[in-house]
Amino acid sequence: MTCWARFRSKHGRRGFGTYDGGVIAECEGDMFDDPRPTGATLAAGAFTLENPCLPSKIVALWNNFHALAAKLGKQAPAHPLYLIKPGSCVIGPDDPILRPAGYAGKIAYEGELGIVIGRRCKQVPASDVGGYILGYTCVNDVTAGDVLNENPDFAQWCRSKGHDTFGCLGPVIATDFDWQAAQVTTKLDGALRQNYPLADMIFPPAELVSRISHDMTLEPGDVIACGTSVGVGSIRDGATVEVRIEGIGSLINSLGSR
Amino acid sequence: MTCWARFRSKHGRRGFGTYDGGVIAECEGDMFDDPRPTGATLAAGAFTLENPCLPSKIVALWNNFHALAAKLGKQAPAHPLYLIKPGSCVIGPDDPILRPAGYAGKIAYEGELGIVIGRRCKQVPASDVGGYILGYTCVNDVTAGDVLNENPDFAQWCRSKGHDTFGCLGPVIATDFDWQAAQVTTKLDGALRQNYPLADMIFPPAELVSRISHDMTLEPGDVIACGTSVGVGSIRDGATVEVRIEGIGSLINSLGSR
Numbered sequence: 400m401t402c403w404a405r406f407r408s409k410h411g412r413r414g415f416g417t418y419d420g421g422v423i424a425e426c427e428g429d430m431f432d433d434p435r436p437t438g439a440t441l442a443a444g445a446f447t448l449e450n451p452c453l454p455s456k457i458v459a460l461w462n463n464f465h466a467l468a469a470k471l472g473k474q475a476p477a478h479p480l481y482l483i484k485p486g487s488c489v490i491g492p493d494d495p496i497l498r499p500a501g502y503a504g505k506i507a508y509e510g511e512l513g514i515v516i517g518r519r520c521k522q523v524p525a526s527d528v529g530g531y532i533l534g535y536t537c538v539n540d541v542t543a544g545d546v547l548n549e550n551p552d553f554a555q556w557c558r559s560k561g562h563d564t565f566g567c568l569g570p571v572i573a574t575d576f577d578w579q580a581a582q583v584t585t586k587l588d589g590a591l592r593q594n595y596p597l598a599d600m601i602f603p604p605a606e607l608v609s610r611i612s613h614d615m616t617l618e619p620g621d622v623i624a625c626g627t628s629v630g631v632g633s634i635r636d637g638a639t640v641e642v643r644i645e646g647i648g649s650l651i652n653s654l655g656s657r
Numbered sequence: 658m659t660c661w662a663r664f665r666s667k668h669g670r671r672g673f674g675t676y677d678g679g680v681i682a683e684c685e686g687d688m689f690d691d692p693r694p695t696g697a698t699l700a701a702g703a704f705t706l707e708n709p710c711l712p713s714k715i716v717a718l719w720n721n722f723h724a725l726a727a728k729l730g731k732q733a734p735a736h737p738l739y740l741i742k743p744g745s746c747v748i749g750p751d752d753p754i755l756r757p758a759g760y761a762g763k764i765a766y767e768g769e770l771g772i773v774i775g776r777r778c779k780q781v782p783a784s785d786v787g788g789y790i791l792g793y794t795c796v797n798d799v800t801a802g803d804v805l806n807e808n809p810d811f812a813q814w815c816r817s818k819g820h821d822t823f824g825c826l827g828p829v830i831a832t833d834f835d836w837q838a839a840q841v842t843t844k845l846d847g848a849l850r851q852n853y854p855l856a857d858m859i860f861p862p863a864e865l866v867s868r869i870s871h872d873m874t875l876e877p878g879d880v881i882a883c884g885t886s887v888g889v890g891s892i893r894d895g896a897t898v899e900v901r902i903e904g905i906g907s908l909i910n911s912l913g914s915r
Contacts, residue, residue, distance in 0.1 A: 455713060455744055456741075456743040456745070462810065473810050477807075480810075480811045480816075483740075483742075484741075485714040485741055485873060486713055486714070487874040487875075487876065488873060521821070522758055549736070550736075552720065552732070552734075553719055553738045555739075556815075557741040557814075561741060561872065562873055613757070613758045613759065614757065615745050615821055616745040616821050618745065
C-alpha cells in the first residue's frame with residue numbers, strides 16, 4: 400500500500416511524495432497525473448506533513464451512518480445529503496483550528512473518513528469508481544455549532560462548516576485502504592469520544608462517489624467527507640482532537656486562540 | 658471603465674483581455690495580478706466569450722432583497738445567509754444549461770448581480786473592500802427546484818444549486834460599475850420576468866465582501882452572487898434566459914436537452 404503525503408521541509412520548501420515509516424520518498428510532477436520519484440528522501444524530523452491534497456471542494460455528508468440516524472430519529476436518506484466546504488477551509492496535520500473572528504460559541508469536532516478523488520469524475524457508475532479514487536484520508540469536519548441554527552429560516556451549513564481552518568485533512572492519503580474493516584476513533588485531549596465502524600455507513604464510498612459524480616463533476620484532489628456517527632462534541636479552547644483510522648494514521652489538531 | 662473578459666478564439670485558443678465595443682484587446686499574465694496588454698486585438702466574430710473568471714467558489718446569497726423577503730414573509734437577516742456553489746458548476750455566455758442526469762423536475766432561473774473578488778480577502782473592514790473587488794458580472798443562479806426540498810430533514814441547497822452548468826457567469830467583469838443606480842432584468846424567451854433595483858439589497862456589496870471575508874477567505878476570481886428578488890420562475894427545456902444589468906451587459910443561456 401502506498402501513502403501519499405505533501406510536506407514542508409524544515410527549510411520551508413514544499414513538495415510531495417510517498418510516506419512510509421516516517422520517511423518521505425520525494426516525487427516530482429503532479430500527484431494525480433504521472434508522479435515521478437526523484438530519488439531523494441527526507442528523514443523523519445526533516446519535514447512536517449501538510450494537508451495531503453488541495454481540494455477544490457469538500458463534499459461533506461450529513462446523516463450517513465445508521466447509528467447516528469437512529470440516535471437522531473432520522474430516516475436513512477434516499478440519496479446522499481451533503482453540503483460543500485470550500486477549499487479555503489483546509490488545514491493539515493498539527494495546524495491550529497482557529498475561532499472565527501468575533502465568534503465565542505461552541506466549536507464541534509466530527510471524526511470522519513475522507514475519500515480523495517484521483518481523477519476527474521463525472522457520471523461514473525458505482526462499479527467503475529475504483530479508478531477514480533486515489534485513496535483515503537482522515538477528516539475532522541469542524542463546525543461552529545451556534546452559527547448553524549442562528550437564523551430560523553435558513554440552516555447555515557456552509558458558513559458554520561466553511562470557516563478557515565475548519566476542514567482538517569491528513570495525515571496522508573492511503574491507497575488500497577480496506578474501509579469495511581476499519582473504525583474511526585476520535586479522542587479529545589486523549590479521552591475516547593468516537594469509536595464507530597465504517598461498515599455502518601448508509602452510502603458506502605463507491606456509492607457516494609458514483610452518486611455525487613452524477614450531481615456534479617469531482618476534480619482530482621476533491622474530498623468526500625463520509626459523514627460522522629455518534630460521539631460528536633465540543634472542543635474547548637486549547638483542546639486537542641485526534642482523529643485516527645487504522646491503516647491511514649492520526650490527524651491531530653488543537654483549537655488555538657487567536 | 659474597463660471590462661474584463663475571457664475568450665476562446667475561433668481557432669480554439671483561450672485567453673483574456675479587455676472588452677470594448679465588441680473587440681478584445683488581449684492581455685497576458687494573470688487577470689488578477691499585473692495583466693499586460695500584448696497589443697493584439699480580436700475583432701467581433703473572431704472569438705466567443707467564456708465565463709469571465711474561474712471561481713474557486715461562488716458564495717450565493719439567500720434572502721438579500723427586501724422585496725422578496727416581504728413577499729416570502731421573511732425577516733431581514735442579521736448576517737448574510739448563503740450557500741456555496743462549487744467552481745465545477747460554472748459556465749459562460751451562450752453555454753447550455755444542462756439537466757442533471759436522471760432529473761425531470763423543475764429548473765429555476767434567478768437573475769443576480771455577481772461581485773468578482775480581485776485579490777485574496779480575509780477579514781477586511783467594509784470601508785476597505787474597494788481594493789479587493791475587481792468588478793461586477795451577471796449571474797444566473799440556476800436551481801433544480803424539486804431537489805431542494807426532496808428530503809424533509811435537510812434542505813439540499815448545495816446539491817440543487819451545484820449541478821454542472823448551474824452557475825452562469827458573464828458576459829464580462831465591469832469595473833467601476835455603479836450598482837446603486839442599476840436594475841437587474843431577467844427575460845425568459847424574451848418576456849420580462851424580473852426587473853428589480855439593486856438598491857433594494859439588504860446587505861450591499863461592501864457589506865457582503867467584508868462580512869463574508871470574516872467568515873472565510875475569498876480568493877481572486879471568487880464570486881459573491883448577491884441573491885435575487887421577485888420574479889423567479891421555471892425554465893422549460895429549450896427556453897432561453899437573459900440576465901441583463903445595464904453597465905455590464907447581457908448573459909444569455911438556454912436550457913438544452915441532453
